Amino acid sequence: xxxxxxxxxxxxxxxxxxxxxxxxxxxxxxxxxxxxxxxxxxxxxxxxxxxxxxxxxxxxxxxxxxxxxxxxxxxxxxxxxxxxxxxxxxxxxxxxxxxxxxxxxxxxxxxxxxxxxxxxxxxxxxxxxxxxxxxxxxxxxxxxxxxxxxxxxxxxxxxxxxxxxxxxxxxxxxxxxxxxxxxxxxxxxxxxxxxxxxxxxxxxxxxxxxxxxxxxxxxxxxxxxxxxxxxxxxxxxxxxxxxxxxxxxxxxxxxxxxxxxxxxxxxxxx
Amino acid sequence: xxxxxxxxxxxxxxxxxxxxxxxxxxxxxxxxxxxxxxxxxxxxxxxxxxxxxxxxxxxxxxxxxxxxxxxxxxxxxxxxxxxxxxxxxxxxxxxxxxxxxxxxxxxxxxxxxxxxxxxxxxxxxxxxxxxxxxxxxxxxxxxxxxxxxxxxxxxxxxxxxxxxxxxxxxxxxxxxxxxxxxxxxxxxxxxxxxxxxxxxxxxxxxxxxxxxxxxxxxxxxxxxxxxxxxxxxxxxxxxxxxxxxxxxxxxxxxxxxxxxxxxxxxxxxxxxxxxxxxxxxxxxxxxxxxxxxxxxx
Amino acid sequence: xxxxxxxxxxxxxxxxxxxxxxxxxxxxxxxxxxxxxxxxxxxxxxxxxxxxxxxxxxxxxxxxxxxxxxxxxxxxxxxxxxxxxxxxxxxxxxxxxxxxxxxxxxxxxxxxxxxxxxxxxxxxxxxxxxxxxxxxxxxxxxxxxxxxxxxxxxxxxxxxxxxxxxxxxxxxxxxxxxxxxxxxxxxxxxxxxxxxxxxxxxxxxxxxxxxxxxxxxxxxxxxxxxxxxxxxxxxxxxxxxxxxxxxxxxxxxxxxxxxxxxxxxxxxxxxxxxxxxxxxxxxxxxxxxxxxxxxxxxxxxxxxxxxxxxxxxxxxxxxxxxxxxxxxxxxxxxxxxxxxxxxxxxxxxxxxxxxxxxxxxxxxxxxxxxxxxxxxxxxxxxxxxxxxxxxxxxxxxxxxxxxxxxxxxxxxxxxxxxxxxxx
Numbered sequence: 004x005x006x007x008x009x010x011x012x013x014x015x016x017x018x019x020x021x022x023x024x025x026x027x028x029x030x031x032x033x034x035x036x037x038x039x040x041x042x043x044x045x046x047x048x049x050x051x052x053x054x055x056x057x058x059x060x061x062x063x064x065x066x067x068x069x070x071x072x073x074x075x076x077x078x079x080x081x082x083x084x085x086x087x088x089x090x091x092x093x094x095x096x097x098x099x100x101x102x103x104x105x106x107x108x109x110x111x112x113x114x115x116x117x118x119x120x121x122x123x124x125x126x127x128x129x130x131x132x133x134x135x136x137x138x139x140x141x142x143x144x145x146x147x148x149x150x151x152x153x154x155x156x157x158x159x160x161x162x163x164x165x166x167x168x169x170x171x172x173x174x175x176x177x178x179x180x181x182x183x184x185x186x187x188x189x190x191x192x193x194x195x196x197x198x199x200x201x202x203x204x205x206x207x208x209x210x211x212x213x214x215x216x217x218x219x220x221x222x223x224x225x226x227x228x229x230x231x232x233x234x235x236x237x238x239x240x241x242x243x244x245x246x247x248x249x250x251x252x253x254x255x256x257x258x259x260x261x262x263x264x265x266x267x268x269x270x271x272x273x
Numbered sequence: 274x275x276x277x278x279x280x281x282x283x284x285x286x287x288x289x290x291x292x293x294x295x296x297x298x299x300x301x302x303x304x305x306x307x308x309x310x311x312x313x314x315x316x317x318x319x320x321x322x323x324x325x326x327x328x329x330x331x332x333x334x335x336x337x338x339x340x341x342x343x344x345x346x347x348x349x350x351x352x353x354x355x356x357x358x359x360x361x362x363x364x365x366x367x368x369x370x371x372x373x374x375x376x377x378x379x380x381x382x383x384x385x386x387x388x389x390x391x392x393x394x395x396x397x398x399x400x401x402x403x404x405x406x407x408x409x410x411x412x413x414x415x416x417x418x419x420x421x422x423x424x425x426x427x428x429x430x431x432x433x434x435x436x437x438x439x440x441x442x443x444x445x446x447x448x449x450x451x452x453x454x455x456x457x458x459x460x461x462x463x464x465x466x467x468x469x470x471x472x473x474x475x476x477x478x479x480x481x482x483x484x485x486x487x488x489x490x491x492x493x494x495x496x497x498x499x500x501x502x503x504x505x506x507x508x509x510x511x512x513x514x515x516x517x518x519x520x521x522x523x524x525x526x527x528x529x530x531x532x533x534x535x536x537x538x539x540x541x542x543x544x545x546x547x548x549x550x551x552x553x554x555x556x557x558x559x560x561x562x563x564x565x566x567x568x569x570x
Numbered sequence: 571x572x573x574x575x576x577x578x579x580x581x582x583x584x585x586x587x588x589x590x591x592x593x594x595x596x597x598x599x600x601x602x603x604x605x606x607x608x609x610x611x612x613x614x615x616x617x618x619x620x621x622x623x624x625x626x627x628x629x630x631x632x633x634x635x636x637x638x639x640x641x642x643x644x645x646x647x648x649x650x651x652x653x654x655x656x657x658x659x660x661x662x663x664x665x666x667x668x669x670x671x672x673x674x675x676x677x678x679x680x681x682x683x684x685x686x687x688x689x690x691x692x693x694x695x696x697x698x699x700x701x702x703x704x705x706x707x708x709x710x711x712x713x714x715x716x717x718x719x720x721x722x723x724x725x726x727x728x729x730x731x732x733x734x735x736x737x738x739x740x741x742x743x744x745x746x747x748x749x750x751x752x753x754x755x756x757x758x759x760x761x762x763x764x765x766x767x768x769x770x771x772x773x774x775x776x777x778x779x780x781x782x783x784x785x786x787x788x789x790x791x792x793x794x795x796x797x798x799x800x801x802x803x804x805x806x807x808x809x810x811x812x813x814x815x816x817x818x819x820x821x822x823x824x825x826x827x828x829x830x831x832x833x834x835x836x837x838x839x840x841x842x843x844x845x846x847x848x849x850x851x852x853x854x855x856x857x858x859x860x861x862x863x864x865x866x867x868x869x870x871x872x873x874x875x876x877x878x879x880x881x882x883x884x885x886x887x888x889x890x891x892x893x894x895x896x897x898x899x900x901x902x903x904x905x906x907x908x909x910x911x912x913x914x915x916x917x918x919x920x921x922x923x924x925x926x927x928x929x930x931x932x933x934x935x936x937x938x939x940x941x942x943x944x945x946x947x948x949x950x951x952x953x954x955x956x957x958x959x960x961x962x963x964x965x966x967x968x969x970x971x972x973x974x975x976x977x978x979x980x981x982x983x984x985x986x987x988x989x990x991x992x993x
Contacts (some may be wrong), residue, residue: 022387028402044456044820091298099292114307116556121549122310128649148302158492162462192458214645233635234605236838246395255394521968
């Protein structure tokens, strides 16, 4: 009895400690958004009264609304498109697996392994020649399909009970129908995880938008943030506020989706 | 009999074709937007010159790598990070996921969110915090002195070994939650009756973890292992922002060196391409080994 | 016959008038630069001035960090897409030679464009020219200053004047006194940043490359002296090393150090804390002793305006710069008071605005003084491999501070730079 009690106390202590260490920098960031620049640099841990002033200075300084919208639109389109294309591919690689597809999967995995800086310029040339500079299409297209996502869906498909597929076929469902009606609902946790990961990556993408977004109107949040640190004098309160705003969408989407990957449906076929 | 065999064959072929139809769009996109640029980069790596003046030079760039001390240092650095950080992080993520999978645990949503948040925190802000926490009069030194573990403050970022430790800590802090949610999602797909049966059989928590959870999670563990290996060998953000490769190149990563060669120094894109290919081959070899060991149905 | 010829001539005349005004109407010149308080503000004021001269031209200013300008520039040139670049780009002087030489025909040759380069401080013109041709209009002044807390000095029994025209040994000696009597180091520096070393080199008229562009590190006696000074500064505690830029700024904002040595643009950060008003003073930086051409003047940072060579608006852009940054004293008078943006345009230095006393610095007329410093900065050429050498020196400093002897550290630095230059 005492042993399990002790184990339980240790477990909760450990988890609280880990949670606190994880969350502290983010908390500090939110608190700093309410302080003056001098206080932030001085390491102040308490909230201050400078939030409104920081906010006013921020919107006077940069087009935050526009950057937020650009980032959001790019990230949502990228996420939905990527999930659609990659999940069906991952499903295909696993459910219809054969030597050919297994080999192709390994080849596709290789595409992740080259640093982006090496392929950046050929990609830029392609986009330029297709006249797609500064468009959402150009932003989304290169990362629409990633070996990472396909691999994630393939590995996850291994948990998808094959009996469902068989019984669905007997029920007369088409292959596409099985994917849409059976696979997607059951693999909700994988979709939620993939969704949050892809959204975050698209939101935080810096280098690619930098070189293909040619005008100020198409600027995304990460680019806006880097302007804030690029001056000779940086206002750290303002900066922390901008960063806090930039981080919120990802956090909100995580909060919305987290139930899905923690409380998914477990299907057992009798 | 023959009719049935033929219709079976047609069914299998139809399914195989449909399978390929599912797979081709994504594969095509990857060939166009990854492999084509990769091929061009490969061609570039066989040339030399500065800026836009290029001439063919065979394996000159690759031979040059053998005598490049900064490259060698950066390679040792990322391999060190790989060895020190990835196994610890994945194990921690796995343990946390298993703990948070327990439906009876209280505050699960809070823990889950808190542990995930580091990877959503902006790079600019958390590198600022890490640099400030590990400064001479920073939080970490104050804590260690208070706990009587050290007497003099450690100059974390000025010493090659402690600087590496700071990077390892930063990487672990940032990516453990990220890997944890993959494991959490996968655990949802494992029938809980398996665990319940094990409890009835008298298996303890640790035993359930190692004998059931880990083997069943093999496909996802393989995924995170490959992703983490790839991520560590291509590391850029942390070494650029927290230590800037210092002190004296003690923490410089390969990607950071590539960035310097491409954008800060006189542009050496062909040499940078050659280095990118070495990284490519290295990650590919490690990934193939991992696949060989862990990819089974 | 004559009537129809007349009609044709008339048509041609009307048409040419129409097309020429169409060509002038609504031309847009795009500019990329960073920092709204300084560079962008100066551009906006320049745009206002030029609007009076040529109302059909709009100046479109896009805020872009320096690193991003470099990334976009490199990518665009390598991908053959220079059309994506703006008409005017602000370029760091440290990177100017590298970009002009590595990307031929991207930057317009401004030598015969009508811009009078004699009106600019000699060292800036030197930095913005390659093989005798000018490629940029000099702008931001980076003349090195030694800014000090006069109240802390007084506490140790010193005055600002004691620090004028001194040598590094004198600086260290006085610094030790200040440290002993007040507990404050004289200044701080970001660890491994080669900036102070660079300033020291330029103050003696030398650099890490010689006139032919060859590496000049291991045999460079000036460099050796500078590094010895650096080590002595750290060992004596007169200079304290911090981990990053934020901690550097905090150190003098919070008063944990008694001053700083940097380019004059650091003034923007010095004047942040209200409570330090009136407690600062500015003088020139210390000089080296063993080096034959040692001076008390140097440069740190600074940037200049370049024009894209294949831009459709090239002539307008050059005209714009000629009438503003290269010709308007009024511009420099306007931007000085609110931004502290100091020019390298010498006529502006004669303006009464520049002689106004500055409250924060105890009524010292710092702007006039700094413009005078700028005129005395030795000319050097940073070279194409500037960044490679800077990084190598940064590594060398760390090694020397950890105990390695200077000669072998510099030998390794030279080898690293040679390696990078070799292909």
